[in-house]
Amino acid sequence: MQSTATSPIIEIRDVNKTYDTDRPALAELNLEVRGGEALAVLGRSGSGKSTLLNLIAGLDRPSQGTVTVDGLRIDRLTEAGSAKYRRERVGMVFQFFNLLDDLTVSDNVLLPAQLAGMPQGRARSRAAELLDQLGITRHARAFPGRLSGGERQRVAVARALMNRPPLLLADEPTGALDSASAADVRELLVELNRAGQTILLVTHDTALADACASRIIELSDGRITRDVLSPVAL
Template structure:
């Protein structure tokens, strides 16, 4: 099966001649995989995620996602590709406080130009699946951390992305709520969603990913299968 993500010889330096944030990384991720990326602070985890999302461009090497070389796209084209094909979840939710839950979730669909009726149907489906339909007209500030992360997950999924990127998605949550979000991510992967999860939590990686990539000093130190039953 063809890879959904392919990084070949990817290096990223933020300063000319400086220490690379990621260094000659080769990585293949198949459709339907759930991959956890781990490593100490400064090891290159977030940079790797940003390269896959097209938020950063490699200094050298190639980045291909869903058959598209994204490192060669213009800024406009890569932004369009990201909206259509990639969903992103962040540690601190990144919701817009002046928009309701519904409007936060619908925003990527609006930016992509999806028909309103289709987007609303998808909104209803996601709010029900994530058990936050009662908060449809609420504003993020009135929600708990776990509820806000559910809204962020709905927003990431509204365009049915080929790839879901999650950067410390449980880092701002208490242990019990983090476990609930982890279970949601596991259910998504079981339904076929390809996912890359950056985490400091080895328990989360072991339970909710089928594979763990360990980064040290910007390089892949290990790439191993884990015990998650997906």
């Protein structure tokens, strides 16, 4: 699972992020993630994990410093530019799936392509490819509420990959799952990374990080306190 690419897909330089408290959410943060890596970000609540994820997703901006993803300075994008960036360059997977319950599995997966203006035929072909790849073709016409947690997370991953983003962001992707479904999602993330997908995973779950990540960093009080290769990369 080690990256074979040499160019960084994420470059964070001298980033500080402060809100209304005295303690910064992120402090003098520097980080590079190279193409093909699977990076797990660990840390207690309040350590800065969510802030880091939001900066990389273009949902927030640093107080100081620069954030570059896939060669694009996202810290200086407009609101419209940030939305376009998320449509085209980032796939996002959440703890509670964020699927639309009144749409079928197939239509949930198609949604990012429709927002991006992908031609209908190409979009349906891509959706069918993803449903097959992730083993959920039989659920294409089902509604999310009829699926297990692991199956819903697979639908969420398919949706996130619809526009072939160079970066997949996963925020506690097994946090709402039972142990069997969590193991299923762990295996899926491993398979995706082995196929070359760059992944940044934010989690409290050290077992998930050890199983899925090629590299692990730990945050404390907005600073990186540990940066190591994971057991699977050794």
